[in-house]
Amino acid sequence: MGGAERNARKRRQGQTGATPAARNAVAAARGAKTDRNKIIIGVLVVLVIAGAVIGGVVYTNNKKNATVGQTIPVHQVSLAVPVVREDAAVVVGKDTAKVTVDVYEDFLCPVCASFEDRYGPQLDQQLEAGTVKVRYHLVNMLATRSDPEGYSTDSANAALLAADEGKFLAFHKSLFAEQPEEGARGWTKDQLVDLGRAVGATSPAFADGVRTGKYDQLITEAYQKASTTDYLLQDLGDGRKAFGTPTIAANGTALDISDPKWLDNLIAAPQG
Amino acid sequence: MLDWVGTLLRLGLAAVWLVSGWIKVSDPNQTFIAVQAYDLLPGALVSVVAAAMPFLELALGLLLLVGLGTRLTAVLSGLVLLAFIGAVAQSWARGLSIDCGCFGGGGQVAAGDTRYPQELARDIGFLAMAVWLAVRPRTRFSVDSRFTGTS
Numbered sequence: 001m002g003g004a005e006r007n008a009r010k011r012r013q014g015q016t017g018a019t020p021a022a023r024n025a026v027a028a029a030r031g032a033k034t035d036r037n038k039i040i041i042g043v044l045v046v047l048v049i050a051g052a053v054i055g056g057v058v059y060t061n062n063k064k065n066a067t068v069g070q071t072i073p074v075h076q077v078s079l080a081v082p083v084v085r086e087d088a089a090v091v092v093g094k095d096t097a098k099v100t101v102d103v104y105e106d107f108l109c110p111v112c113a114s115f116e117d118r119y120g121p122q123l124d125q126q127l128e129a130g131t132v133k134v135r136y137h138l139v140n141m142l143a144t145r146s147d148p149e150g151y152s153t154d155s156a157n158a159a160l161l162a163a164d165e166g167k168f169l170a171f172h173k174s175l176f177a178e179q180p181e182e183g184a185r186g187w188t189k190d191q192l193v194d195l196g197r198a199v200g201a202t203s204p205a206f207a208d209g210v211r212t213g214k215y216d217q218l219i220t221e222a223y224q225k226a227s228t229t230d231y232l233l234q235d236l237g238d239g240r241k242a243f244g245t246p247t248i249a250a251n252g253t254a255l256d257i258s259d260p261k262w263l264d265n266l267i268a269a270p271q272g
Numbered sequence: 273m274l275d276w277v278g279t280l281l282r283l284g285l286a287a288v289w290l291v292s293g294w295i296k297v298s299d300p301n302q303t304f305i306a307v308q309a310y311d312l313l314p315g316a317l318v319s320v321v322a323a324a325m326p327f328l329e330l331a332l333g334l335l336l337l338v339g340l341g342t343r344l345t346a347v348l349s350g351l352v353l354l355a356f357i358g359a360v361a362q363s364w365a366r367g368l369s370i371d372c373g374c375f376g377g378g379g380q381v382a383a384g385d386t387r388y389p390q391e392l393a394r395d396i397g398f399l400a401m402a403v404w405l406a407v408r409p410r411t412r413f414s415v416d417s418r419f420t421g422t423s
Contacts, residue, residue: 053328061319147322
């Protein structure tokens with residue numbers, strides 16, 4: 001008989017030799033230990049998840065609130081042309097201009113900021129020369145795309161109020177040059193009021209108008225109208241059309257601004 | 273043998289959560305836009321959900337990776353996946369044109385660019401992995417097995 005076999009037999013004997021009561025006690029002890037382990041594991045899982053979620057929300061909110069406490073830097077515009085607000089639009093340019101360009105923009109729209117960056121100087125030149133007028137339509141299409149929502153509307157409203165004060169150009173340029181990110185916190189009403197003050201819109205009417213949302217309704221209505229105006233819609237390619245920003249139009253036709261010479265072509269075209 | 277299948281599924285689902293969570297954590301603004309596009313929650317809640325979800329995914333991924341509380345984690349994963357499936361399905365049913373933002377991206381897309389069937393199939397596949405682990409959580413190389421002393 002080998003040693004291993006003898007040990008195995010001893011174990012079997014030991015098992016059969018134990019009383020039923022003893023066996024139950026062992027099983028119960030093992031069960032209690034398993035239960036305790038399950039509870040420990042459960043608590044650990046809950047702690048890991050709760051920690052991650054709470055820590056994550058705090059971290060993300062800190063990261064997204066980059067615009068808190070800042071002052072919107074001012075970008076001046078040295079352009080001496082008339083600026084008149086017409087409902088939710090702002091008409092800029094001299095009366096001699098034969099061409100009027102309609103520009104539909106949202107202050108939160110990144111492509112609008114690129115448009116301003118790329119074609120703003122050209123437009124300014126033509127405004128100065130008196131060949132072109134620009135009618136800026138400030139729409140709040142992306143009103144839900146800031147966190148908290150509403151930056152599109154607040155900024156458009158503030159820009160219209162700045163136009164009432166004759167300070168639209170610098171205000172408009174500054175907001176596009178210092179555009180907050182989509183999905184993040186925008187500039188607050190207070191920061192917009194401060195920007196207005198910095199560009200010379202110092203009247204209480206401006207600050208009150210920004211805070212109460214004086215033109216919000218007007219802006220929303222104008223956006224609704226634009227988004228249902230057929231010639232302003234962009235073809236999505238499958239028979240459906242949708243309004244988007246920026247949309248540039250003149251004489252009741254949307255212009256293709258992917259052509260870098262769109263403005264020259266428009267000025268050169270015979271005006272009817 | 274089945275332990276090995278379970279191990280593969282556990283690590284696979286862990287990778288899914290870690291990758292999708294990491295992509296979302298890296299771009300919180302995009303995540304906000306993705307959650308917002310489902311048009312399900314009021315603004316303030318969108319913000320909280322968009323901030324919490326990526327980290328929930330990372331936590332689930334981490335727990336699965338080390339194999340701690342595999343059954344509970346698998347059940348929670350399944351619930352989260354069911355919520356995702358429900359959210360995508362309702363967007364499809366309502367005719368929204370959005371990208372699910374499951375692995376980054378998200379938000380409105382052109383009407384012809386939606387991929388609802390693929391997105392749902394993928395999520396249902398992940399759900400099946402979670403169900404296996406919830407039913408049969410025993411796997412190799414897990415913290416759980418140290419606790420229970422099995423395998």
